[in-house]
Amino acid sequence: MEFQDVVRRRRMVREFTDEPVSDESVRRIMRNALRGPSAGYSQGQAFLVLRGEETASFYGSLSHLWTYDTVKTAPVVVVAFAVKDAYLDRYAEPDKGWTDRSEDRWPVPFWYVDTGMAVLLVLQTAVDEGLGAVYFGIGADDFDRVRAEFGVPDTHVPIGAIAIGHGAEQDASPGGSPRTRRRRPFDDAVRFGRW
Numbered sequence: 688m689e690f691q692d693v694v695r696r697r698r699m700v701r702e703f704t705d706e707p708v709s710d711e712s713v714r715r716i717m718r719n720a721l722r723g724p725s726a727g728y729s730q731g732q733a734f735l736v737l738r739g740e741e742t743a744s745f746y747g748s749l750s751h752l753w754t755y756d757t758v759k760t761a762p763v764v765v766v767a768f769a770v771k772d773a774y775l776d777r778y779a780e781p782d783k784g785w786t787d788r789s790e791d792r793w794p795v796p797f798w799y800v801d802t803g804m805a806v807l808l809v810l811q812t813a814v815d816e817g818l819g820a821v822y823f824g825i826g827a828d829d830f831d832r833v834r835a836e837f838g839v840p841d842t843h844v845p846i847g848a849i850a851i852g853h854g855a856e857q858d859a860s861p862g863g864s865p866r867t868r869r870r871r872p873f874d875d876a877v878r879f880g881r882w
Contacts, residue, residue, distance in 0.1 A: 703853060729773045753825070769796075
């Protein structure tokens with residue numbers, strides 16, 4: 688698929704068929720996620736791929752589902768984690784010129800920014816594989832439950848999850864924002880040279 692088609696077709700899919708997702712597709716999606724940019728090549732992103740009964744355990748560990756219940760039918764869930772320590776450690780190395788691991792040096796938390804970019808690569812690769820996907824948040828009160836349920840280190844902060852499967856929807860979900868809101872005009876969002 689052409690890249691422009693991937694960008695145009697990417698949308699949040701909230702209802703899935705029961706058709707399984709091939710291991711080859713899942714591995715390609717995850718390999719691409721690891722190709723995202725990371726400040727200083729810190730590579731502070733991590734992913735937990737869940738399938739089958741593991742997805743039910745994941746949803747059972749959440750006190751609140753931040754998306755439609757139909758998302759639970761997706762055969763694959765990828766939980767994305769930001770690992771701040773990878774950035775703090777990397778920038779304390781001699782080639783970066785910092786001598787400590789202070790968070791004060793970071794104007795924005797790039798561990799979240801970079802993990803968000805990796806999530807977008809997951810969403811785009813799913814489209815390229817002919818699949819549907821939706822990103823949804825995980826409440827902070829569920830972080831410890833998710834870590835405990837799946838043995839995730841405390842240093843890993845779950846920034847959200849992506850449900851992946853074969854989409855059952857032909858168009859935007861009923862009640863979905865694309866049906867009720869228009870995309871901002873290009874000239875309202877993009878300025879050249881000066882605001």
